[in-house]
Amino acid sequence: MAANMNPQDTPAIEFEDVVAGYKDFMILNNLSFKVRPGSITLLIGPNGAGKSTVLKTLFGLLKPRGGRITLGGVDITAADPKTLLARGIAFVPQGRNLFGQLTVMQNLELGGITLGMKTARERIPEVLDLFPRVRERSNSQASALSGGEQKQLEIGRALLLRPKVLLIDEPSIGLSPLVVQDVFKLLRKLAAGGTTILMVEQNVKSALKISDDAIALESGRLVLHKPASELLADPHIERLFLGGAIETRAA
Amino acid sequence: MTDFLQLFFSGMATGSIYALAALGFTLLWQASGTINFAQGEFVMLPAFAMVGLIAAGAPLPLAFVLTVVLAIGVLGWAFKRGVVDPLFRHGMMPIVVATIGLSIALSNGVRAGYSAEAHPFAGMFPDRIFNIAGVTITLADCGTLAFALLLVLATQSFLARTVTGRAMQAVAQNTESATVLGINVPRMIFYTFAINAALACAAALLVTPVYLAKFDMGVSLGTKAFFAAVIGGFNNSRGALLGGVIVGVGENLAAAYVSPQYKDAVALALFMVVILFKPQGLLGRKEERKV
Secondary structure (H helix, E strand, O other), rough: OOOOOOOOOOOOEEEEEEEEOOOOOOEEEEEEEEEEOOOOOEOOOOOOOHHHHHHHHHHOOOOEEEEEEEEEEEEEOOHHHHHHHHHHHHEEEEOOOOOOOOEHHHHHHHHOOOOOHHHHHHHHHHHHHOOHHHOOOOOEEEHOOOOOHHHHHHHHHHOOOOOEEEEOOOOOOOHHHHHHHHHHHHHHHHHHHHHOEEEEOOOOHHHHHHEEEEEEEEOOOOEEEEEHHHHHHHHOOHHHHHOOOOOOOOO | HHHHHHHHHHHHHHHHHHHHHHHHHHHHHHOOOOOOOOOOHHHOOOOOOOOHHHOOOOHHHHHHHHHHHHHHHHHHHHHHHHHHHHHHHOHHHHHHHHHHHHHHHHHHHHHOOOOOOOOOOOOOOOOOOEEEEEEEEEEHHHHHHHHHHHHHHHHHHHHHHHHHHHHHHHHHHHHHHHHOOOOOOHHHHHHHHHHHHHHHHHHHHHHHHHHHHHHHHHHHHHHHHHHHHHHOOOOOOHHHHHHHHHHHHHHHHHHHHHHHHOOOHHHHHHHHHHHOOOOOOOOOOOOOOOO
């Protein structure tokens, strides 16, 4: 099912029949897909389709009720976030995730808390090189940064771990179109460096332009998995993320 | 004028004790959204523990250290595991009601199970009096003020300057984000409860030589510390210090210049004024919470 995937390649991420949800309400229903290493894969689908739940389940914030999740062939189904960070997954959740009353530098240091402070501090300059605007303000309170700078800092904080897999949920929310383009360019650059990126994004058309593959979900099930370029060329693309999509509807 | 300065200074010493208990209020609130209405009893229990240990022959410093260790276990760990953790997912109100119940149970438990009498123990500062430009100051007041200030400042610099302290702040500001970065959230919250327990022991050490250990000592202490925390700003640990000192000085001045009967009303009056005109407290920030 995975787009452009060589059958013998080990996928960076694989979901096999994953069931996950809250209490009695399952959001992911036997979801299976594979993500190619070093690709940007975009998760699309209507609200409530389970896109963010995929990221939360993958990152161990939500325990799957069934199925199996592997990372580079290694089973990580029951792992907690701390173990997953050590395995090279980092997660940038939706919304504002900084510690507003700490400085930019202190936020970055906490991003590397699982590495130990020595390593974290050694890596901070390389992260700041990616974000000159953030570097200029490294001693400011994080809450004093603009929305775009805050998102850059959040991504920078995740990159401190030099993740193999980056999960990112709605990076463009609240950002101006120009800043969104900067964020997308950065993601492209990271993927070119070998980082696998799994992204949820409402701004589907712009996001598809920088993505390699797209996975469409509906009611927690996979409805489509194909190269982003093909989807972009599809005249019915809107239906996919507005819902009620794939089957041709009787008029 | 000398009277005023004298009252002001001894008020600051009492206020610094309120500040220690108030700091515990703000720490627990910030780290875990818990308002602990048994905070006064969290000072009363260590006071009795020290009374008991001293009666058993332990010197005061040893009694204090043992009490801190015990308090971290009982008022820190057991309180968190037994009361806060099970109720946390039901929201703040059940915790508030549970801690009010705990406060009644603890004070009456001590009255029924140990003693209804007031028990003294000697303070750590010798009885000495200084006279500076006509103002009489006791060594105990100086020592109390210095010791309490030192503890408040030490707690603050621990939170601000160490990685663990910042991780605790991170948990208080955004728990989900802290989890995502791999910060050990339950451990950081436990540290807050442990610090609160240790501060309560310090307050007990300072308050008991003056006000004696009694089963109901926590009632007024806890209420005043709560008012002090609100006056200073519930989400600011510096505010706890300011609020504590304002309440301590205010009630001392009211007792002398208005009437001793109104002493205990001062904290309540200040509290009401602050709630009306600056509900976030003098140093607090306005806060938005997800409902």
